[in-house]
Amino acid sequence: MAQYILAHDLGTSGNKATLFSTDGKMVGSRIVSYDTHYFKEKWVEQNPEDWWKAVCLSTKQLIGELGVHPEDIQVVSFSGQMMGCLCVDENGNPLRDSIIWADQRATKQVKDLEEHLTQEEFYRIVGHRNTPSYGIQKLMWIRDNEPDTYDRTYKVLNAKDYIVFKLTGKFVTDYSDGNSMGCFDLENLTWSDRILEASGIDPVKLPDLKPSTYVAGGVTEEAARATGMAPGTKVVIGAGDGVTANIGAGSVDEGKTYCSIGTSAWVTTTAKKPIFDPEMRTVTWAHAIPGYYAPNGTMQYAGGAFNWMKEAVCTGEREAARQSGTSVYDLINEQIEQAPPGSNGLLFLPYLLGERAPRWDTASKGSYIGITSETTRADLLRSVVEGVTYNLGIILDILQQHIAIDEMIIIGGGAKSPAWRQIMADVFGMPVKVPTILDEAGSMGAAIIGGVGAGLFDDFHVVDRFIEIERSEQHNPENKRVYEEAKRRFNDFYFALRPVFEKHQAEGADGWL
Template identity: 65%
Template sequence: MKYILAHDLGTSGNKATLFSENGKLIGSYVASYPTNYFNGTYAEQDAEDWWNAVCTTSRNLINSLEIDPEDIAVVSFSGQMMGCLCVDIDGNPLRKAIIWADQRAQKQVAQIEEHISQKDFYHIVGHRNTASYGIQKLMWVRDNEPDIYEQTYKTLNAKDFIVARLTGKFYTDYSDGNSNGCFDLVNLKWSDEIISYAGIDPDKLPELKPSTFVAGGVTKKAAEATGLAEGTPVVIGGGDGVTASVGAGSISPGKTYCSLGTSAWITTASEKPIFDEELRTVTWAHVVPGLYAPNGTMQTAGGAYSWVKNTICQAEIQQAEQTGTSPYDYMNAQIEQSPIGSNGVIFLPYMLGERAPRWDVHAKGSFIGLKPENTKGDMLRSVLEGVTMNLSIILDILRTQVDIDELMVIGGGAKGEIWRQIMADIYNAKVLVPNVLEEAGSMGAAVTGGVGVGLYKDFDVIDQFIQVNSVQTPNPEAVLAYGPVKELFDSCYYGLKDVFVKMA
């Protein structure tokens, strides 16, 4: 039996997952690491913590499962995107990694805007010019830490650093390259135009390769640190938001999924980038060759439902503690008693501002339309409806160029049947629920690795990894009833848009 070891380097930790070659999940192990948030907009991590987490999780999986390291056919990766880690020629970090959540590079965004409009930037990269991306962060290092910039041999994302530690080679894949903000999305290469506007030395960027590329074998030194066999093939994998597309079955045009966690997104697959005239959605380079992953991500989805649980559902939390169940069970029971439209209550889920589709840093979370007769159930239902209506705007943008009549839903939010039905009715689409809700990134990395070393012929093998457990179908009457509610939701946001600016 051959195995695939997939590492998913997230924001809070690394999850190592072992799969058999026939798609069975054998086991997983998590090692956490801290993030240093400071100066209001700064967010950094120590890349050595990433490496230690990969070493710890690899050794623990191999030892606890009593796996012969020689039976591991490939190691592959999914990793947090939009970062900037400066390393020297030996791959040693020169400073802490500036991660995706960091927003310090506002001046550098403005420097690029002096040369190119947001619209033109978007049509090259598939994304807006913002402080979230890697090139702007590298510009900040150049402008504020020139000694570090001069010493920088390459700038890497999380998984690329681990690949370098394992193999001694410096690569990134197209999806993570895309997250650097200086990537020519159509031609799959670094954009000379944007690099020139940024004033960055292009030699400091790693070589671009497909996600299935074998970077090399595990070196003797890395084998001793991780417990892997020397020479084990290392496939570079992809950025976590895109490997999840594979793990959710979005591997051919029109295959769409919704990830519903603390934040949420809807992603489809297409043969060409989807450029929205209002720049509301983005497009990633897919890990599947020849495809793209058009996407819209919102800031606070399950996070809003968790917030409302912690603030106004103390009784439900106490009940759950007494009965050994989940507070969400009691919350969902009240939601079922509230009708479509939550008895006139609208919730705007913009508790951390908003990315897609609003791109409004000033937007706020809001309950609108409260009356004396409203119940807690109405408020709870309005949260689920508000999140879903925001996501439905993203879905409708994607539908302008892709036919979508069903989508897979993954993440913790997919556990509740009432929320899945609300999604089916608001989206007017079948909502498919897979057997595994929270392993999409790991599964995507595993399949990418398997394809890379020839263990699998193509990405269709994902059907061995996931099965559909249930399907929610839209209720035609509910679909019709939600039409005016969606219009009201939009009106509430635009009616308060200027108020949010004043509140800021």
């Protein structure tokens, strides 16, 4: 009799329910979307009941359409958006919409914390900078601006934690989502007394911290009726989406590293200790695997910069693709491959939305540098991909100062481009491996966590059963030498322009110069 694991990936745009067999095969998936509410420029919220409805509907669709017997689902586990702030009462009823990761309203609360802790002190505790993105700053904002809601708050949850409550009635979170609250002691895996004292937040409002493999309980009768699952099905709490992807991309041993290229992009590895960069350019998450950490650098706009180039520069390719019925991406890749490595000296700073790692610079702008009378269209296109990859290469260089990394698994939309894959191999100077399935790392990671937690798998090395490497790109030593020099100039030009960007931001000008 077949046995299955159900994984839910609660993202920003919707929930994906994916069913895996215990032999590592993906059986099917269903996505149910929900709304995100953007307002007052920096405010971003979601209705948590939309999450629950999406989980219920996607589960019922998946079970019904695949003809799976609910009793054959051995465990359900989760990957979920991180750095949220959902206030619920003692019965688990939401007291307001959830303030999600993208919300940036809590700037005053960041400054309030800075009166008690320097950025470096905060970073050394949490592994992250003190910014408005994290949960504790958002909860401080609620306390300061919605005191009645704060007083009535029994627990503060992230997205997956709310669904775990709806299924089991338990208020828990895992270490990775605890880390995303911004009041977490990374080395001791506990809530940080020092940050909580500085914040003035009552620690009893925080959920219990557990490993990602923790079985919160079984699906209740009420939840079974709502979802179509069998009562008593084991519920494993899983982890935040940035960490479940570590598992699903095979980063389960020290030095195993992957790069995800979507709208944003990141490089993440696995380590036995947190990496505290003296310049605070990278961050460290608590890993889903007990005893490990997930050092990471995330850039703001990677595939996003490629998409900007496609829309703003590639009008000819888009029209040709429309007329011929071919892929615009294939036509763009053909152009990219016509330019030499280094794009004839042309550089592109991919900072169209400012930058997180390694710059932490909200003022920086996207820029072409080095255009000459001999610059070609192919140079313009290739330099965008190279600029994104240089930025990722700098993140990799920082991680390599602390840990040995000799190969890279790449996932996400950018991994579909042969030209980009080769550029990554050459810039990183190491083999780049591409799995057969590029877009399921979060769901796959959640499934593996669930299987380990439920006792179906001995350990996380079972990921080898789930991942099949489709191809591997080897780096070209000559191209690597070209890119090492180009990456150095890329870095030099950024630092030369940073004072100009900062002056521009301070003046509040609408143009860039």
